[in-house]
Amino acid sequence: IEIQNFDNKIQDSVLVTYTVDDEFGSKDTSALKTAISDTDLVYLDGGDEFVEIIKIEPLFIFEKKLRIPPSPNLPNYLAISLYPSLCLFEGTSVSVGRGTGKPFQHFGSPYFPKSDYMFVPKPTYGANLPKHINRICYGYSTEKLIDKFNKKGNLLILDWLIESYNITSDKEEFFNSFFDTLAGSSELKQQIKSGYTEKQIRESWRQDLISFKKIRSKYILYD
Secondary structure, eight states: OEEOOOOTTOOSSEEEOEEEOOTTOOOOOEEEESSOOTTOEEEEETSSOEEEEEEEOOOOOOOOBOSSOSBTTBOBHHHHHHHHHHGGGGGBSOBOSTTSSSTTSOEEETTSOOOSOEEOOOOBTTBSSOTTTTSOEEEEOHHHHHHHHHHHTTSOOOHHHHHHHHHOSOGGGSBOTTHHHHHSSSHHHHHHHTTOOHHHHHHHTHHHHHHHHHHHGGGOOOO
16 A cells, blocks of 8 residues: 555654555555554554555655653654654764754754854753854754655664764864763764765674564564
């Protein structure tokens, strides 16, 4: 089923396009899910059945405010969707927009080359002392992030981190002590410093992922 129906009255789910397998054949409906993986079951709005996702094709996500945000810095589904990729910047000299109207929906730094897109972090609710307070940060707009997110689908996006390190003028101070905690070890930091591409970094995860999937397979309750 190609699901391409975006009902903006829905308040509690990210709306995306899926390809799913359904024994009853094709029908127009919308698939709603707030956290997505290729092994999830997804409820089909307008019906009463669950179907297994066999392929995920996200097109875009709404910048819709949540009724009860999990954090002042995660005000909408866009911020939540981008958070897994952008949170690594918390261990660097790059601002993820805390202290602006778009936390975790854009990023920048005073140490980036000057560009047309910029923001200035100010004290706000949830960010009393944001990184680079009252300083101009040049960086990447929400539109740029959405465009990359849509192309990458549900993958963790490392391009932003790699490119930020390559263009920053403060390479010696780019990573702080928190980065290794966020990444789980010092390996990712060393790979970025050594000039690894995103493809090479993903390749370095392959064997561990294979081992994990073997262990995981014993606990899957459905085919």
